[in-house]
Amino acid sequence: MGIYLNPGNEGFKNIINGIYRDKTGLIKVVNSTVNTPDKLTCISRPRRFGKSYAAKMLCAYYDKSCSDSKELFSKQGYAISKDDTFEEYLGQYNVIYLDITGFISSESEIKELVKDIKNKIATELLDAFAYLGEEMSLIEMLVNVAEHDSKFFFIIDEWDALFREYQEEEELLNEYINFLRELFKNGNVTDKIVAGAYMTGILPIKKYGHQSAISDFREYTMIQPSIFAEYVGFTKSDIDWFTQKYTVNKTKLKQWYDGYSFVKVGDVYNPNSVVQAIRTGVYDTYWSKTETFNALLKYINMDQNNLQSDLIQMIGGNEMPVDTSTFQNDMTSIRTRDDVLSLLIHLGYLAYNSTKETVRIPNEEIRREFLSTIRVGSHDATNRIIMNSDQLIIDTINCDEEAVAKAVQDVHDAGTFGVSPLFYNDEQALRSVVKFAYISCANNYIKIEELPSGHGYADIVYIPKAGSNFPILLIELKMNGSEDGAIAQIERGNYPKVFENIDSEVILCGINYDGKSKSHGCKIKKIKSIKGL
16 A cells, blocks of 8 residues: 555545445446447536545545445445446555655656656565566656556546646646646557546536547536536435434525536535534624635726626526536636636636526635725725615615615616617516616625515515514516506505515615606515405
8 A cells, every 4th residue: 555556545545434425326437438439537616615535535445455345335335336347346455645746746846747656656566566676767667567467547636727727837747747647548548558548627628629638528517517526525314314314404505505506406505614614503694614716816907898797696596598618627827707707616706607607706605705805905886886775775675765866767767777778668677777776785684586466566565684673675577667556566465475574674665667768767665464354
């Protein structure tokens, strides 16, 4: 058992001794690729989405030096132990495990990194297999071991760290990519020595011309996770399991850490944040403690193609269209708004809807990261819009009709809500302005549009989140009508009745736009208690 060659199962043992949800079904998926044309797997995930956990689990499973791994997986009744392929591949290979970030942090001279990786692997091979000679190249050693002992299963964690952190070291990067080419794109040699490979990174394989060395890898990303979608994070069934085993607030888990979603899998939660919340009982943002805060700030500051306006829309709970096809899969070739949004998807700051080709801020944790970033960044106009929205909510609750009308008018006049003033001639356009004006409601409210209420549909309703003492905001819109008419429609349709079992104030807010005067009007009425309506 070594550090790089057959590292053992201690890493996985430590993982399962903590708060652990069985994700060993991933091994079954990888088993289906072993010794096939699909044997090279590349997984890209944001930081703290379980990449290293999976890598250590695979080490424990495939490593032939682990005599106790069968008991380790079967004693707990993990999913893989019940699968037909469990014993077929268990402990069958020599594992080579490389944590590239670990090499970077311990390397005194970064230019020597690739040479050191090769030397350290070769040293452990020489120690483990007496028939190898020091005069052999690393590839010759691997071929010999594969012929006389077994093939290798390669696990490379954070494979792209060099490309992210040392973009200017062209010679080093070429040496590194040639090392990967030797292993994974080397004609018959690759098939002789490689039973399988599992490589993780943060960004997808770059469309670099010189990275054809790893073009044979099957790639699974945050945009297209495919057969690995279930293992991106925690699914609804995982959360149900945690709810039975631990004392958790399921509603808060969903509010704070859900929001990623994939076809055939459904909701996916940030796994690290869920575990931290279960461990501490605190529902808060754990993202900035583990992700590079300055990365988000840098790309938001670019403000490509009205990116700021789109971010404000998303902070308010809206989805925005995105074209991910032009993204070059790196952090330097960022030229357009779509490039920035695509990068933020891969970094985990945005969730992608592949059916609608839209992006959104997934949850409360990430939304607060955006707000924090905007407030410390060079976004005076954006920050002002958010602060104005905060004040608008206060003015609405205080029934300051004049201030509310002015705030909505200011948003309309600014023209940053995604609807041109030239086409501001229907209720849908007015709705866009009002939603934009109330973006800060996302802090404490759940927004519902066209809510069936009494004898009609309420245009926009903001319902306070659990634990919030804010009143319900029920907003009715009119185009070329009157704000008094909007309030009358709410009362005539008895819209507040839907909230009769909720002990809360309801603020009735009627907003009208007069096309002739080009002005907004507002009427507000407060219902102290709606029980018994």
